[in-house]
Amino acid sequence: MSAGGGRAPREAGRRRVRLLATGGTIAGRAASGVEPGYRSGEVAVEALIDAVPGLRELAALDGEQVAQVGSQDMDDALWLKLAARVQEVFDSDAADGVVITHGTDTVEETGWFLHLVVKSDRPVVLTGAMRPATALSADGPLNLYNAVAVAADPAARGRGAIVVLNDDLHCARDVTKSSTTDVHTFISPGPGLLGSASYGRVRYFRQPPHPHTTASGFSLDGIRQLPRVDILYAHAGMTADLVRASVSLGARGLVMAGVGNGNMSTAAVRALAEAAREGVVVVRSTRVVSGDVGRNIELDDDALGLVAADQLNPQKARVLLQLCLARGMERDAVQDAFHRY
Numbered sequence: 001m002s003a004g005g006g007r008a009p010r011e012a013g014r015r016r017v018r019l020l021a022t023g024g025t026i027a028g029r030a031a032s033g034v035e036p037g038y039r040s041g042e043v044a045v046e047a048l049i050d051a052v053p054g055l056r057e058l059a060a061l062d063g064e065q066v067a068q069v070g071s072q073d074m075d076d077a078l079w080l081k082l083a084a085r086v087q088e089v090f091d092s093d094a095a096d097g098v099v100i101t102h103g104t105d106t107v108e109e110t111g112w113f114l115h116l117v118v119k120s121d122r123p124v125v126l127t128g129a130m131r132p133a134t135a136l137s138a139d140g141p142l143n144l145y146n147a148v149a150v151a152a153d154p155a156a157r158g159r160g161a162i163v164v165l166n167d168d169l170h171c172a173r174d175v176t177k178s179s180t181t182d183v184h185t186f187i188s189p190g191p192g193l194l195g196s197a198s199y200g201r202v203r204y205f206r207q208p209p210h211p212h213t214t215a216s217g218f219s220l221d222g223i224r225q226l227p228r229v230d231i232l233y234a235h236a237g238m239t240a241d242l243v244r245a246s247v248s249l250g251a252r253g254l255v256m257a258g259v260g261n262g263n264m265s266t267a268a269v270r271a272l273a274e275a276a277r278e279g280v281v282v283v284r285s286t287r288v289v290s291g292d293v294g295r296n297i298e299l300d301d302d303a304l305g306l307v308a309a310d311q312l313n314p315q316k317a318r319v320l321l322q323l324c325l326a327r328g329m330e331r332d333a334v335q336d337a338f339h340r341y
């Protein structure tokens with residue numbers, strides 16, 4: 001193992017897995033095993049690996065600290081850095097798969113970004129923990145064990161970015177965090193699980209049907225930064241104020257976390273239609289945890305110039321819209337992308 005990104009030795013028949021650590025609760029430290037308060041991202045990647053018995057028997061491992069943050073501090077720049085690192089690791093044939101340790105708050109967004117931009121069939125696996133490394137019954141070690149098993153598994157190739165926690169494998173497109181504290185926090189509403197892992201024995205239930213990685217039309221090529229896209233949360237009595245504020249602050253895209261099937265107050269609808277006329281791309285998603293947002297259901301998207309998010313929740317819709325806008329796509333092409341991806 002080398003902390004500086006050196007290569008794990010190639011041994012006949014042994015898979016090589018690179019761990020890219022970014023922080024989160026899996027690397028969190030508390031004052032005691034039963035202390036609810038803790039600090040994310042304190043334990044270094046070497047210590048994470050050493051804490052898991054048998055991990056090095058699964059694959060030839062090396063580790064690299066890419067960041068050390070709570071994932072509430074993940075941002076566009078870190079996504080671009082992480083994605084570029086994953087791409088370099090694969091392009092230089094330094095590993096057969098990568099495992100990214102990550103905070104659980106935004107792992108669904110990072111995973112989705114990688115699912116769309118990484119150009120490789122090799123497994124990109126993201127994992128984390130709900131309990132800090134120092135907790136009683138910490139969940140991180142087994143999550144990491146299962147994540148390395150998936151990254152080292154030839155059958156994981158071609159399935160895009162996979163989020164592994166609590167014995168479940170989720171497609172990065174579908175997964176979302178559903179509980180603030182429960183170890184069984186991740187769910188994939190609608191499409192369901194991608195597979196399962198039991199002490200490193202991995203099974204797959206399905207292939208992700210939507211284009212990703214090598215089949216995706218998105219990549220890092222020419223992208224130095226991502227355009228500003230804001231998410232606005234709809235509620236009873238919503239006014240137009242925040243829509244107007246976002247537009248005047250320079251948002252190039254807006255995602256509505258709408259009520260129900262992507263609805264919002266009449267005042268908000270009017271402001272969004274005005275924003276769309278000014279060239280801002282507006283996507284209607286929903287604050288509801290499951291179900292699609294379809295076109296022209298209660299609102300006339302055609303007349304208002306709006307895009308329906310289809311199956312993507314607001315935070316996933318934001319990532320896709322950023323990538324679409326970075327490629328210069330206009331409204332109709334953006335709607336096609338939301339149906340396709």
Ligand SMILES: NC(=O)CC[C@H](N)C(=O)O
Binds near residue numbers: 024026
């Ligand atoms: N369970 C967690 O990982 C949450 C810790 C922290 N907020 C993060 O996302 O990194």
